[in-house]
Amino acid sequence: MSKPANNARARGSKPGTLKRLVKMLFSFYPVLLPLVMLGVVLCALINSIGSVFLQKALEVISTSWQTGDWAAARPQILGLVTTLAVIYIIGNLSSLFWNRYMGVVTQGSLMKLREKMFNHMQDLPIRYFDTNQRGDIMSHYTNDIDTLRQMISQSLPNLVMTVIVLTTVFSIMLYFSVWMCLVIVIGVLCMVALTKVLGSNSARFFIAQQRELGVVEGHIEEVMGGQKVVKAFCHEAAAEADFDERNERLFEVSQKANMFANILMPVLMNLGNLIYVMVALAGGVFLALGVPNLSISGLPLSIAVVVPFLNMTKQFCGQIGQISQQINAVVMGLAGAERIFALLDEEPETDEGYVTLVNAQVNPETWQIEEADHHTGLWAWKHPHRADGTVTYEPLRGDVQMDDVDFGYTPDHEVLHGVSVYAKPGQKIAFVGATGAGKTTITNLINRFYDIADGKIRYDGINVNKIRKADLRRSLGVVLQDVNLFTGTVMDNIRYGNLEATDEECIHAAELAGADDFIRRLPEGYDTMLTGNGSQLSQGQRQLISIARAAVADPPAMILDEATSSIDTRTEAIVQRGMDALMQGRTTFVIAHRLSTVRNSDLIICLDHGRVIERGTHDELIAKRGYYYQLYTGAFELE
Structure with missing residues (x-):
């Protein structure tokens, strides 16, 4: 029978799990990982500044339209386009770099983590293996590692990129117009409230899913190992019933986890579209009423400001949708990481012994047993005496x-x-x-x-x-x-x-x-x-x-x-x-x-x-x- 779930773990992942995971990744790749993250940051910043160049280009075109002097505008537009092309080339190169070496970091980290887990497992006492299902232990190396792989290689970089893009884009929007930013802030608060409700439920059930998956795999391994006994006692129907019970629990938590996750994405996307419409209406009203613009840039509210602002709004809302997509993978990865850390935190078998078994020989002069540096066929216990610092050799007899x-x-x-x-x-x-x-x-x-x-x-x-x-x-x-x-x-x-x-x-x-x-x-x-x-x-x-x-x-x-x-x-x-x-x-x-x-x-x-x-x-x-x-x-x- 499966063990009852730990109530503390059922509530959610431990707060320090992400911090511990990141610290471990940096210990595995202290140089390469910061370089990869730098590539992610650079790529995110470059993806965020396109609207600035669009605003500049619209401003030049608008001025040239009013003055009719297109000759002066051409070098400016060409310079903006050239600069934008160079920036995007750098962005593509940084994207190529971090995607290429993120695979090295991910697979290398998982290899070292598996090695760390296996080495630690060799140090665990027999009691641990007597009280845990082998299939559940195996799920640490399969399911938990796989969720961690997805989180490290995809979700964490995308999450970092999304946060940077959001911060950069919002800063640029605030630079252009404070009034229109307030419209976005109201919509984002609604998004955050919905994410908190739906996301927390999704996270809770994803953690439960990971736990129940280990229970199911443990049961399968147990039945496979005892298949002869199952058939000998015609226990097939009972084995199927036991499996169905565990499989049903896995289904219940999995479908709830995915239900909340699947609801969250379209809800946020529709809210994003609604925010876009609200910003467009607000911009139109402000232009029609001639509302003075409040901005850090000091630019007046115009089409050259509203159009790029709408593009940034779409980009901003899209990034929030990206967060909703990645957060479930992060939660599952953290659930897997927590189970892995639970294995690594198991107390190893204690060994305070200091008497060792050594190759020995008999000194022909003193007829005393002494340590040999080669195999002699004679073994002895090397016993250091802590009280006086002496060492004695006791022949291995089997008493x-x-x-x-x-x-x-x-x-x-x-x-x-x-x-x-x-x-x-x-x-x-x-x-x-x-x-x-x-x-x-x-x-x-x-x-x-x-x-x-x-x-x-x-x-x-x-x-x-x-x-x-x-x-x-x-x-x-x-x-x-x-x-x-x-x-x-x-x-x-x-x-x-x-x-x-x-x-x-x-x-x-x-x-x-x-x-x-x-x-x-x-x-x-x-x-x-x-x-x-x-x-x-x-x-x-x-x-x-x-x-x-x-x-x-x-x-x-x-x-x-x-x-x-x-x-x-x-x-x-x-x-x-x-x-x-x-x-x-x-x-x-x-x-x-x-x-x-x-x-x-x-x-x-x-x-x-x-x-x-x-x-x-x-x-x-x-x-x-x-x-x-x-x-x-x-x-x-x-x-």
């Missing part, structure tokens, strides 16, 4: 201890209560319990995908909070129940566990996992291209590649979260031999529903509702005849 750990995904709902687990290097620890008992949660805490509420987790005697997360996770191999294969070759997917691994090391890891045999039977062997999360492979084959990926990382500790749950019995026997070899000498945490896979564990921990209720070896737990005994002797698997 994991959890002491009295409490944890809850939300503060009001605790899922682990006083859990203690002790794993010595090389031990195989198995977690057994019903779904929701807390098995996977424990492994998530060892990886520090989540931080504990109380208690301690130590790795090789070091508090995991002191270990840098990237180094902690590099020391842990993980095989999950849900396999994720990426677009690329089989070799690329295995090498994902260790990007520095050679082809030979990847093949050895596949042999260890029992995957080499089926990989070599693929059309192009290890060079076979995988797409769609490895859709051309069976679930078991995908899992085998995932196990090989963990094997090539060669970590001292392994987490196997139901790694063989999707593999048939025959394949499981093959995999188990590889897994036994993989686990040899490594600390291993195993979560399995099939109790047969945990029988040879050094320690089996039984969990129930986030509490440890039994622990011991297989034989010890069978002898107790408790929870584990009931599970093992019962004719059922844990589900």
Whole structure:
């Protein structure tokens, strides 16, 4: 189900969004963007001054008509036309410049913004992805970016140009006649009132449209990912009903947004025509009554003033219509920008760790562990001690201890209560319990995908909070129940566990996992291209590649979260031999529903509702005849 809309966002875009966006654009292009805006301003000014030359030309023609001296008028008219031609050539060049490089600024800014978003997304905690739909996150990169593209490349330059033209034209009109400007001011006030009513409603619904679009895309992505489940349970009709409900909400806000936007333009255009008629009537009346002109120029009211004034009135009203067209795109762009900034403002995963994992070697003279500048096959924790400034090196062994750990995904709902687990290097620890008992949660805490509420987790005697997360996770191999294969070759997917691994090391890891045999039977062997999360492979084959990926990382500790749950019995026997070899000498945490896979564990921990209720070896737990005994002797698997 979609989350309820945030009421604060439903009211409109945050006031600082435009300022923040402009600041970011200038940071991306500190030189080119000002030059582009200068071109926009120059183009706008040139488009505004045509009426001045028209007035001058009419004044020269009117004087020549009265005096009959056309010879003196020709050089003046020629000079005016030549000057106007030069100015318009400059205007065309500036227009060509800003349109050409605005594309560079727009696409370059969006490229950098996408990169900024993606890089920040890599720093977000797992909690963010657990609580947000993937489709809604994806809409930041598609819909929100696209609305931003339209706003940056078209709406903002046109808006700047329109404001400059309005200011310039109004100043020129005020220069010619104050009385006729008052007529325009009255009409503009009516336009502003209508724009405020219709525009605010349009903006509100455009923002809601952007939000609902993310909800719809999130739902589509969710249903597409679970299409097999939908069909298996004949849930097509219900899925259609759920989609129709979300699509209907999107339709309602979209049609209202576009209704107000579509009404605004013709209303303003008709008001503009009405203002034009009012100015023409006022000019005619003033001329007929001989009303003295009030102007900065000191020119008397005449045809030479009224005609250019009418042209400027038409231009002025047309620019107000342009604002109404661009304002909706700006509102949509700001809605998209606000959603993007909301993603960028998400708190990144905190990491205060200072203990790092380094290549190490043993000094033959002192027999002490020291840091090496090359790969030695020996790893150590580099532990700076802030109290005295010394640095110690602790060998990476895979000793994991959890002491009295409490944890809850939300503060009001605790899922682990006083859990203690002790794993010595090389031990195989198995977690057994019903779904929701807390098995996977424990492994998530060892990886520090989540931080504990109380208690301690130590790795090789070091508090995991002191270990840098990237180094902690590099020391842990993980095989999950849900396999994720990426677009690329089989070799690329295995090498994902260790990007520095050679082809030979990847093949050895596949042999260890029992995957080499089926990989070599693929059309192009290890060079076979995988797409769609490895859709051309069976679930078991995908899992085998995932196990090989963990094997090539060669970590001292392994987490196997139901790694063989999707593999048939025959394949499981093959995999188990590889897994036994993989686990040899490594600390291993195993979560399995099939109790047969945990029988040879050094320690089996039984969990129930986030509490440890039994622990011991297989034989010890069978002898107790408790929870584990009931599970093992019962004719059922844990589900």
